[in-house]
Amino acid sequence: MPHLPNPLPDAEAQCRQLADRIHPELAKNPALVGIHSGGAWIAERLKELLGLSEDIGLIDVSFYRDDFAEKGLHPQVRPTAIPFDVEGRHLILVDDVLYTGRTTRAALNELFDYGRPASVQLAVLADRGGRELPVAAQYCIWNVELAEGENLTLAQADDGRLAWRLEHV
Amino acid sequence: MYNPQLNSNGELTHLLSIEGLPRDVIVHILDTAASFMEVSAREVKKVPLLRGKSVFNLFFENSTRTRTTFEIAAKRLSADVINLDIGRSSTAKGETLLDTIDNLCAMHANLFVVRHASSGAPYLIAEHLTRVNRDIHVVNAGDGRHAHPTQGLLDMYTIRHYKQDFSNLRVAIVGDILHSRVARSDIHALTTLGVPEVRAIGPQTLLPGHLDKLGVHVYHDMAQGLKDCDVVIMLRLQNERMTGALLPSAGEYFRHFGLTPEKLALAKPDAIVLHPGPMNRGVEIHSAVADGPHAVILPQVTFGIAVRMAVMSIVAGN
Amino acid sequence: MKIAIRNGRLIDSKHGLDHNADLFIADGKVAGIGQTPAGFSADRSIDAAGCIVCPGLIDLGARLNSIEAELAAAVAGGVTSVVVPPDLDPPLDEPELADRLVHRAADIGLARVLPLGALTIGLKGERLAELAGLAKAGCVAFSQANRQVVDTEALLRALEYAATFGFAVWLQPQDYWLSRNGIAHDGEVASRLGLAGIPVSAETVAIATFLQLARETGVHLHLTRLSSAAGMKQVERAQAEGQRVTCDVGIHHLHLTENDIGFFNSQARFDPPLRAQSDRSALAAAAAAGTAAICSDHTPVGADDKLLPFGEAKPGATGLEVLLPLTLKWARESQVGLADALARLTADPAAILGIDAGHLGVGAHADVCIFDPLADWRPTAETLVSKGKNTPFLGLELQGRVRLTLAKGRVVFDGERRGH
Numbered sequence: 089m090p091h092l093p094n095p096l097p098d099a100e101a102q103c104r105q106l107a108d109r110i111h112p113e114l115a116k117n118p119a120l121v122g123i124h125s126g127g128a129w130i131a132e133r134l135k136e137l138l139g140l141s142e143d144i145g146l147i148d149v150s151f152y153r154d155d156f157a158e159k160g161l162h163p164q165v166r167p168t169a170i171p172f173d174v175e176g177r178h179l180i181l182v183d184d185v186l187y188t189g190r191t192t193r194a195a196l197n198e199l200f201d202y203g204r205p206a207s208v209q210l211a212v213l214a215d216r217g218g219r220e221l222p223v224a225a226q227y228c229i230w231n232v233e234l235a236e237g238e239n240l241t242l243a244q245a246d247d248g249r250l251a252w253r254l255e256h257v
Numbered sequence: 258m259y260n261p262q263l264n265s266n267g268e269l270t271h272l273l274s275i276e277g278l279p280r281d282v283i284v285h286i287l288d289t290a291a292s293f294m295e296v297s298a299r300e301v302k303k304v305p306l307l308r309g310k311s312v313f314n315l316f317f318e319n320s321t322r323t324r325t326t327f328e329i330a331a332k333r334l335s336a337d338v339i340n341l342d343i344g345r346s347s348t349a350k351g352e353t354l355l356d357t358i359d360n361l362c363a364m365h366a367n368l369f370v371v372r373h374a375s376s377g378a379p380y381l382i383a384e385h386l387t388r389v390n391r392d393i394h395v396v397n398a399g400d401g402r403h404a405h406p407t408q409g410l411l412d413m414y415t416i417r418h419y420k421q422d423f424s425n426l427r428v429a430i431v432g433d434i435l436h437s438r439v440a441r442s443d444i445h446a447l448t449t450l451g452v453p454e455v456r457a458i459g460p461q462t463l464l465p466g467h468l469d470k471l472g473v474h475v476y477h478d479m480a481q482g483l484k485d486c487d488v489v490i491m492l493r494l495q496n497e498r499m500t501g502a503l504l505p506s507a508g509e510y511f512r513h514f515g516l517t518p519e520k521l522a523l524a525k526p527d528a529i530v531l532h533p534g535p536m537n538r539g540v541e542i543h544s545a546v547a548d549g550p551h552a553v554i555l556p557q558v559t560f561g562i563a564v565r566m567a568v569m570s571i572v573a574g575n
Numbered sequence: 576m577k578i579a580i581r582n583g584r585l586i587d588s589k590h591g592l593d594h595n596a597d598l599f600i601a602d603g604k605v606a607g608i609g610q611t612p613a614g615f616s617a618d619r620s621i622d623a624a625g626c627i628v629c630p631g632l633i634d635l636g637a638r639l640n641s642i643e644a645e646l647a648a649a650v651a652g653g654v655t656s657v658v659v660p661p662d663l664d665p666p667l668d669e670p671e672l673a674d675r676l677v678h679r680a681a682d683i684g685l686a687r688v689l690p691l692g693a694l695t696i697g698l699k700g701e702r703l704a705e706l707a708g709l710a711k712a713g714c715v716a717f718s719q720a721n722r723q724v725v726d727t728e729a730l731l732r733a734l735e736y737a738a739t740f741g742f743a744v745w746l747q748p749q750d751y752w753l754s755r756n757g758i759a760h761d762g763e764v765a766s767r768l769g770l771a772g773i774p775v776s777a778e779t780v781a782i783a784t785f786l787q788l789a790r791e792t793g794v795h796l797h798l799t800r801l802s803s804a805a806g807m808k809q810v811e812r813a814q815a816e817g818q819r820v821t822c823d824v825g826i827h828h829l830h831l832t833e834n835d836i837g838f839f840n841s842q843a844r845f846d847p848p849l850r851a852q853s854d855r856s857a858l859a860a861a862a863a864a865g866t867a868a869i870c871s872d873h874t875p876v877g878a879d880d881k882l883l884p885f886g887e888a889k890p891g892a893t894g895l896e897v898l899l900p901l902t903l904k905w906a907r908e909s910q911v912g913l914a915d916a917l918a919r920l921t922a923d924p925a926a927i928l929g930i931d932a933g934h935l936g937v938g939a940h941a942d943v944c945i946f947d948p949l950a951d952w953r954p955t956a957e958t959l960v961s962k963g964k965n966t967p968f969l970g971l972e973l974q975g976r977v978r979l980t981l982a983k984g985r986v987v988f989d990g991e992r993r994g995h
Binding site: 261276353354375376377378380381385400401402403404438441465466467468470471 | 886
Binding site: 148150151152156159160161163164165166167168169197198201202203 | 268285288289291292293294295296299300301303304305306570571573574575
């Protein structure tokens with residue numbers, strides 16, 4: 089079992105790396121869409137780092153999840169807010185951790201209910217493998233393997249700084 | 258206390274009445290409805306949450322209006338909606354209410370939206386479904402004089418939308434409270450959400466006894482009752498109330514209990530006026546109020562769809 | 576057939592008996608108490624150790640929808656005389672119908688049936704029934720069951736006519752207009768649940784009318800199934816003023832209130848409705864004071880007629896088999912002695928009816944109830960003999976169970992055979 093780096097990597101530094109990777113894409117005037125909640129924080133950070141003026145889109149995939157039958161509705165649903173016209177736009181979907189691919193699938197479904205984008209790319213800070221759907225990220229900073237019972241989440245401190253947290257479930 | 262609408266984990270599995278709902282359950286419904294508001298504003302006003310599920314609208318008492326709002330809500334959740342115009346036809350054939358329910362269970366329903374003229378009918382149905390071990394959810398769309406919980410919730414959504422906080426409000430409910438399921442649901446919702454002063458205004462013939470036990474202050478005079486209110490909830494006066502011994506005439510009722518701009522001026526300047534619809538203009542409400550700046554009657558209808566989407570998606574998931 | 580009932584605690588409130596004694600029965604009658612009568616040799620000896628031996632119970636109101644099954648339920652509940660209200664289908668408004676009922680019951684041979692004749696034809700409250708003919712056929716008094724004579728003049732005439740012959744009239748006081756749309760006590764619960772209310776004034780207005788008309792006509796008035804403290808107070812006042820008026824309460828009204836409706840429990844729908852806690856307390860106190868007799872108001876209702884929304888469900892509960900244990904429960908809670916409590920089910924109803932029953936005097940009909948006051952049991956669909964399984968006490972533990980019932984010296988119920 090590969091050991092996770094201790095301490096965990098600096099998420100803020102990873103955001104800067106991610107912004108650098110995305111930078112060439114700016115020529116296409118892409119719009120950022122963050123998946124609630126970790127992806128939304130990262131998208132907000134990317135907006136600052138890339139110097140974009142347009143507000144980011146926020147997506148809560150609760151209404152599109154495929155595990156509704158087992159788990160019911162998520163206890164806290166935030167409104168999805170897409171403040172720009174999706175039709176014909178190049179979109180960059182932002183999430184914190186890519187895992188089974190189901191959240192990405194749900195987010196794509198939701199995005200397409202707003203219109204037909206020209207393209208959608210996926211940007212994540214971490215990819216922990218374990219895919220159950222044919223989904224891949226164009227931009228990924230950290231490939232990480234987790235042991236059974238471990239879960240990786242992004243947290244935001246009171247001062248707004250992002251940091252990784254390892255949970256044992 | 259045993260509450261048939263909650264499952265063993267305390268989660269909402271049927272919505273039968275606001276009475277007995279914990280405050281956080283009500284707030285969760287309102288929060289979820291806020292997210293659904295955004296869905297209704299999209300180009301594609303639909304989410305796949307209840308895809309493949311069957312929602313049966315069982316209206317034992319006719320109400321095209323309420324049925325339509327539930328139908329829209331269910332369709333925006335991608336459910337298949339089946340409208341059953343039960344009315345008197347099946348009871349005329351000698352089929353009991355529970356016979357009808359058993360029949361529909363066999364059609365693999367997931368959720369029943371029930372409107373019935375008898376108080377308590379949705380409880381009977383929910384208890385029966387438990388007894389026969391069917392995992393079907395029940396949403397009360399109005400039972401007799403008892404409850405109309407989704408209307409109560411949409412009224413709360415409306416109040417929260419305009420007033421943000423419940424903890425410093427004075428709310429008046431005006432009119433035929435005796436026969437009103439809306440009033441009963443509003444009263445339970447308002448007191449559960451911590452509204453410090455709930456008033457009921459109407460003639461003694463249209464007010465039930467023991468309102469004080471529900472935490473309501475009774476007024477028979479509009480001028481006193483409306484004074485300094487933040488929210489005025491008007492109730493519909495059914496036509497049949499004016500033919501019996503309850504009231505002398507629509508005209509006299511309007512003179513004493515109809516909401517006119519002059520009477521509304523006694524409430525706070527930023528007061529809002531709600532009405533569950535359909536309105537009787539010139540009976541319980543003056544057109545100048547109904548169409549005026551204080552009225553939030555049309556927004557109520559829009560909020561109502563989001564609230565019903567929230568209720569159906571929450572109970573169907575539990 | 577000679578029967579000796581040995582080792583039991585004999586309670587006969589009419590004769591002030593309450594001690595351990597043997598009871599001897601011969602030829603259907605009480606032959607002796609304590610000492611074995613001369614020349615008595617028992618064909619059957621019954622050991623009643625640990626049990627109470629009392630007169631067979633007299634129930635002032637029980638509906639016998641299916642007469643054979645319900646008479647079996649009566650004796651299973653220790654009841655040997657049953658007053659049957661006239662709201663049968665068709666109503667008991669013709670002598671021939673009363674005659675047939677009495678004979679049918681005699682053929683069945685379990686409990687004795689004492690029918691109430693209809694006061695008016697079809698219980699419609701319009702035309703008088705043939706009271707004298709009905710009395711000759713066995714009707715013990717006249718009644719409208721739970722229906723009202725809406726026309727007060729018709730009521731006055733009916734009472735005058737009954738008084739002519741010295742017949743008693745039994746009326747359930749509930750003003751027609753104040754109760755016709757109601758389904759529950761007009762109280763806090765009805766307000767909360769949105770159930771149309773029946774105000775207490777429905778009862779008090781009717782009682783005031785009945786008392787006044789009875790005073791004018793001199794008829795013996797018996798008020799059935801009182802439900803309110805205010806109504807009971809009117810009866811107490813009339814009795815104190817010397818008016819000849821008696822009353823009874825249904826056993827469920829001594830235990831349940833509007834709160835038992837819970838979330839629309841149709842088993843708690845009664846006519847008259849279950850009222851407030853203060854009403855229940857007043858009824859319990861009146862029964863303790865002996866102002867009111869206690870009856871089962873047995874009303875078997877099929878499951879389908881209860882599996883309906885509250886307001887559409889039929890009112891009433893099965894009562895014959897829970898009458899005794901619920902009376903014992905009331906007695907414990909109201910601190911009423913056993914002999915006094917049993918008087919409400921034996922000597923008092925006999926006095927209201929004016930019949931020689933409800934006691935164990937030598938020479939009396941040997942109607943006897945032997946029960947174990949400490950036996951716990953639960954009324955269930957299986958344990959209840961009645962076809963009516965409708966009771967708010969279904970599945971709940973009750974104390975006191977009938978072991979053996981004798982009617983006219985014959986064992987008509989043996990709990991051991993039923994596996995109690």
